[in-house]
Amino acid sequence: MEEGTEDRTAEKRTTRWWQRESKEAECAPAPRRGQGCPQCGQGCLDFDSLFVLTCEQCGYVASSGAFT
Numbered sequence: 001m002e003e004g005t006e007d008r009t010a011e012k013r014t015t016r017w018w019q020r021e022s023k024e025a026e027c028a029p030a031p032r033r034g035q036g037c038p039q040c041g042q043g044c045l046d047f048d049s050l051f052v053l054t055c056e057q058c059g060y061v062a063s064s065g066a067f068t
Helices: 003-014
Strands: 045-047 053-055 061-063
């Protein structure tokens, strides 16, 4: 067995699932209105009439959809 495998197995036994670090913490934060465009870096993200978060310069779509 590999050396690292034993350490990970021991860690899994001593920590519960709710105590382990979540993978969501590693993800990038969601884009928000007013942030700079991640694609072109020149425009600003803003909602259009269909609540689609887009860049005003290059048309990059960061997020779409809306709550009803």
